[in-house]
Structure formats: C-alpha cells, structure tokens
Amino acid sequence: MIKLEKKQQIIIKSQMGNSERAISRELGISRTTVRKYIKKYENKKQELLERGEKIGSEELITEIVEKPKYDTRNRKKIKMTQEIIKKIKGYLEENKIKKRNGLHKQIMKIKDIHETLEESGYDIGYTSVRNAVREIESKEKKVYIKQNYTPGEIAEFDWGEVKLEIDGKLKKLQMSAFVLAYSGYIYMKLYPKQNTECFLNSHASFYEHIGRVNSKNVYDNMKVAIKRFVGSEKEPTEEFLKLSIYYGFGYRFCNVRKPNEKGHVERNIEYIRRKAFSKRIAFKSIEEANEHLEKTLSKINRKKRKHKNDKSYIELLEEEKQYMKIKPVKYETGIMKYSKPNKYSTIKIDSNYYSVPEKYRDKLIGVKLYPNKIILYSDNKKIGYHNRTYESHKYKLKIEHYTKTLIKKPGALAGSTALHQAQDKIKHIYKNYFSTKPKEFIMLIQLMNENKINLEEINQAIKTLEKISSKDITLDKVKILIDKSNITNTRKIKENDIEKISRNQLRRLSEMMV
Numbered sequence: 001m002i003k004l005e006k007k008q009q010i011i012i013k014s015q016m017g018n019s020e021r022a023i024s025r026e027l028g029i030s031r032t033t034v035r036k037y038i039k040k041y042e043n044k045k046q047e048l049l050e051r052g053e054k055i056g057s058e059e060l061i062t063e064i065v066e067k068p069k070y071d072t073r074n075r076k077k078i079k080m081t082q083e084i085i086k087k088i089k090g091y092l093e094e095n096k097i098k099k100r101n102g103l104h105k106q107i108m109k110i111k112d113i114h115e116t117l118e119e120s121g122y123d124i125g126y127t128s129v130r131n132a133v134r135e136i137e138s139k140e141k142k143v144y145i146k147q148n149y150t151p152g153e154i155a156e157f158d159w160g161e162v163k164l165e166i167d168g169k170l171k172k173l174q175m176s177a178f179v180l181a182y183s184g185y186i187y188m189k190l191y192p193k194q195n196t197e198c199f200l201n202s203h204a205s206f207y208e209h210i211g212r213v214n215s216k217n218v219y220d221n222m223k224v225a226i227k228r229f230v231g232s233e234k235e236p237t238e239e240f241l242k243l244s245i246y247y248g249f250g251y252r253f254c255n256v257r258k259p260n261e262k263g264h265v266e267r268n269i270e271y272i273r274r275k276a277f278s279k280r281i282a283f284k285s286i287e288e289a290n291e292h293l294e295k296t297l298s299k300i301n302r303k304k305r306k307h308k309n310d311k312s313y314i315e316l317l318e319e320e321k322q323y324m325k326i327k328p329v330k331y332e333t334g335i336m337k338y339s340k341p342n343k344y345s346t347i348k349i350d351s352n353y354y355s356v357p358e359k360y361r362d363k364l365i366g367v368k369l370y371p372n373k374i375i376l377y378s379d380n381k382k383i384g385y386h387n388r389t390y391e392s393h394k395y396k397l398k399i400e401h402y403t404k405t406l407i408k409k410p411g412a413l414a415g416s417t418a419l420h421q422a423q424d425k426i427k428h429i430y431k432n433y434f435s436t437k438p439k440e441f442i443m444l445i446q447l448m449n450e451n452k453i454n455l456e457e458i459n460q461a462i463k464t465l466e467k468i469s470s471k472d473i474t475l476d477k478v479k480i481l482i483d484k485s486n487i488t489n490t491r492k493i494k495e496n497d498i499e500k501i502s503r504n505q506l507r508r509l510s511e512m513m514v
Contacts, residue, residue, distance in 0.1 A: 002037075088136065095107040154214065155214045156217070157177065162277055187297065188297060190289055192371060224240070226253065272300070301313040335369045337366075338365065345357075351393050356401060357384055357400075373388050384398070398422075399421075400446070426455065429444075447475075458478065
C-alpha cells in the first residue's frame, strides 16, 4: 500500500502526460499499482462530471482525494495464528530489552503492536492483539521470593513528593526517606529540591539520627546518584561515590521499573505522607514542617508491631545497631563551585543571583552550596553568606556588600534592591532617622559590618539618643554609644565602674550638642 503523497505524485505526473512506464520507473512503484490509481482517479472524475452537483457528489470527491487503504471487503478474516503470536512475543521481548537499558518511555504499547501488525499486512483486530498480549504476560508473571534480612545490613532510600503551605505559599517539597529492612525503622526529612546538596545532607542527617552506619543502601535509578547508563550498567556520580567512601556503605541500584526491589520504602512514603500531612498542611517554615514530621515518625516508630513479635521499630533498631559500624564525624555535605561576579557584583546559582562584597568584584568566588544556604569564599577565606532561594530569577542582595559604591552614589540608596531586601529593623532605622542623610546611613551599615556590631546594639544606642533628643540623631552620636573599645572594656570591668563610663559618654554627647 502506498502513502497519500505517492498517490498525489502518480496523479499529477499522469495529468502532465507522463506514461505509466515512466511514472513507475521514476517513483519506484509497479506499473500495476500506477495503472490502478490512474484508472480509479479517471473513473471517479468522469462519474463526478456526469453527476455534477447532484446528491452523492461529496462522497465521490472524498474517494478521489482520500488516503490509499487496503480493500478488505472480500478478504477473509485471519484468526490469531502462531505466526502472529510469535511476532507479538518478539515485540514484547524488545520491550524487555528497552526496559533493561533504561528506555522504558520508548516501549511499544498494545496499540503500537496492533498498528505494526496491520502495517505488515496482517488483518487482525485490536481486541485479539490485546487478549494475546495479556495471555502471554500472564504466563510470564514472576513469583517473588520472601526475603530474610540480616540486622544492620540493608537500608532502602527514595524520594517522595509533598505539597505544603509554607509561610502562606503552596510549595512542592521533596521528602527523603530511609527504611531499615530488618527493623523497619523509618527516617524522613523534607527538602526544597531533589538536588545533590539535599541528597548528601539527607544521608548525613540519617546517620547522625541513628548514630550508626549500615552495610548497604538500595536506590532506584535517580539522577543525583547515577551519572550515566553504560549499557545495562550504572555509573555513580562522583559526589555519591565520595559519600559512600566516607561512610563505608555499599550500594545497589534497582532494575528499571522494579519498585518491588525496595518495597519497604515505597510503601512507607505513601503511609507517612498521609499520616503526617493529611490533617495539617500549613507551616511557618520547612523547619517547622520537619519538626511535625519528626514527631509523627517518633510515634510510628514506637508503636508495637505484631509481625515484629510485638516489638516496636525503635526497639528493633537498638538490637540492629550492634551489627552496624561506628558513625564517623558528620560528613561535610557542602558542594563547592566557582563563579565570577557580574557587573552588579552578583553570582548566579541555578537561575538566581546573590550579592558578593564589591571589593571581590574581579575575583573568582568559591561558592559552597547547602540545601538552605550558600557560603561565599575568596582565597579560602569566608567573605559572606546568603539564605538560599529556590524560586526563579530572584536577586538576593545585602546592603553591606555595596557600601563603597553607595557612599559615592548616596542618591541610589532609596530605590536600591539591596535596601528593599534589608531586614525590617534596618529599613526602620533608615526611614525614621536617616532618610535625609543617606550617606551617614551607609557609613553606619559599613561600621556595623566592619566592626561586627550587631543590630541590637545600634537600636539600643538610638533608643538612648531618643531620650535626649529624638530629632537630632546622627552617625557620630551613635558611634560614641557603640564605641567598640568602650563596649569591650565595659564587659570586663566591675559593676561599680559602669556608672563612671556612662557619665563620660553623656558628657561627650552634651559637648557635641552645644
């Protein structure tokens, strides 16, 4: 059977005066087929010409331009034969090979097998093919062997998705899940993403929690653990191998589409998600949600289990621990990357931008990534940090990173993103005391940053000045009250000397106000 495009070419070339022989040679189609389509076209055109616009002309037009198809009117229906069954088995075997190679999204479904058989010339119904596939697969269903697990050996790991309202916003979170196969003990923790940082942190947190290390972990084919597939083999990522080396656990990856190979964790994710978050979904932070999850798990792990000889998971864990390795110091889960700041003195992480102190604008910055924070380094020296965001195309700027530039351009302060993102207490100080003195405000931020003065000390100094004169609060007066050497000395001297220092500070203030 030819395609519609070939039919069109036959008709057009015939209309242009080409012979059947020439058309056959040029298109690579038998003369018999060429003759059949030309004759059918001419007969239908003649019939349409004679009929004109009478009833039935629409059907003739459809027949003239329709896609070629097999004429099955006189064909004897073919029953399911051994030949067809053999072909179906072949397609199913190809599906198995694709699954083993991680191509489960490219397997043939029943409707694809049916279409392929039809294209091969077999006149077989979809229902017959479907029934044959089901019968073949039912005969091949496997019997699973019940396992006995050795204490301290196997832990299964997986991710589960949870949607919660965090600080008023509905967010999709990822729940890391460990289940010890012998004791049944469950440990889970919420993370913003299924990235490498969260994957590493989940393992470190698990081992800190149980205080020991089991022998082997079982995983499915997750991207954070597998770098690539090499045939039927899986090559682990470098970060995963480092984690395995540090804690000394072995690993095994499940076969593709075989959830039964880590059935403990698969079942428990759905169960814990329902128990912890079906009645409550709103939390102030991920930390609060994790506290709630921890309480739920504690209750479940302490429940007596009939199938465990009336022992709880936590009791069995204590028995299991004696077969586990001693836990080392918690693994450093931060991942170091390097980036060069742009003209705004920001670096890009994922799709977001984070400010870098402007004096490092032209240097290569080390960025250590954690699930909820990033730490900035220059020449192995810590130079700043940010709380990490998982939104898209956001800027996280700190005003203290731009003081040198803002002192030169104080007019840019009021509308700056850095001021807009500053703490509410800092914005309050600017709005109420320094909005007409932006340069002094910038110098105050610089003073705080360089001398490691906390915001509470600044607020306390301003409150003291307000008692004297709320309309005349300046940088110099604030500096006197938070003088670093005086504050340090005040902490060291005896209580009966505090009054003397306080009088000296007030005297200096009075002199400035004259």
